[in-house]
Amino acid sequence: MAAASIDIRHLRPALEFAVWVVREGQKAKHPLPMPKGFKRFLSMGRIPSAELQPLRRAVERDEAFRVRLGEAVPDDFDPIGRLWLQRPDGWDAEVARLVAEVEEAEQTADLAKRLGRAQKQREAAEQAAGRARAELAVLRSQLADRASVIDGLRADVAKLTEEVDELRGTLADTRLDVRHARDREASARTKLGAAEAALEAATAARGDAEAVRDEVLASRAALMVERDHLARLAAAAESLAAQLAELTAPPTAGRPERPKRTPLAIPGGVLGDSEAATLHLLRAGASVLVDGYNVAKLAWPDLDLANQRASLLDALENLARRFGSDLTVVFDGAGVVGAAAEARRLVRVAWSPPGVTADDVIRDEVRRLPVSRQVVVVTNDREIVRDVKAMGANTLSSDQLVTVFR
8 A cells, every 4th residue: 555545544553643643842952954835733732633644745755754653653652653754564455454444343333333233223213103102092081081081061051052042132122221311311301401491481570480490400319319319320241242252252172161361470589578579560560440549548648638649649640751651540439528639641541439448349350351450459457458460460568669759
């Protein structure tokens, strides 16, 4: 085998030995001479494969350098590299024999690796087949369970169909009552208009104004009664319509369930009563309901009620500008003097009607809002906290909100 025909990868040990010898020789007082163009290889750690051929040519061009390397090579050095450097008689035939042995060993090792990979692939296929058989058994069991659930759902659908038919009948009757109430309201309006016209005529004629006034007041009272009746009927109709929509919606899995509101999640590592949690809930885009006097009396205990309300609304307006929050504040008593004048541009103000507390208004507001809408209720009232949490709302204490104000 001629020197030029030896595969370069078999000469890597000899070439790296040449670089090491020259590198070590440079440390001596009289540096070892090196072949031309050899210096650039000294700064390399492991010689890249692309640089082996240039390095080989540099060694072979300097015959004296190659001979010195052959004399310095140890006896236990790589035999192919040692023969290439020393080149004794018959070295090319010996190199050819050694190269053949190396390549045969490499082929044998490669075949063993391929056999090992094939064995692993077969074992993996057998394991996958076993898992597939187990999964098939589980799926068959699940299919039987699903068939049982479907039978139950069919029975539920039949029952719900009967309930829907009953609700439809009730809804039709309620709608008829609503129409009748509207007719009565229209009639009352007509009577009121006539009475007011009669009052104007009587006043102009300076006639019996007292009788006309009594008739007008009586008509107004009748109109208010009709309006209240109409409002109750309309609310009943809306409730029945909501039940009908819920019952007619197709069940998804198992027994049909009412949709539930999902509370907002607090980021990991943040305590629920911390300022960071408070700011997170206020910035989350949820509807925020504030128990008005519960917060105002805590924040401004030395002020009277009117000034407490005004201070709270000013603070909530600022909060809405800072965080873009959807804020509603609920106060007790729609009959409070000046209540209508306390409407704000960014904060909605709600007043509890006569006989109803602000607590009940807050509960009704949470029920009224769609379940897809997140809700945050601000109060220290434990009963309200308990009730609104059961409806999927988040809660903040009044103390937490006051801390944000300050």
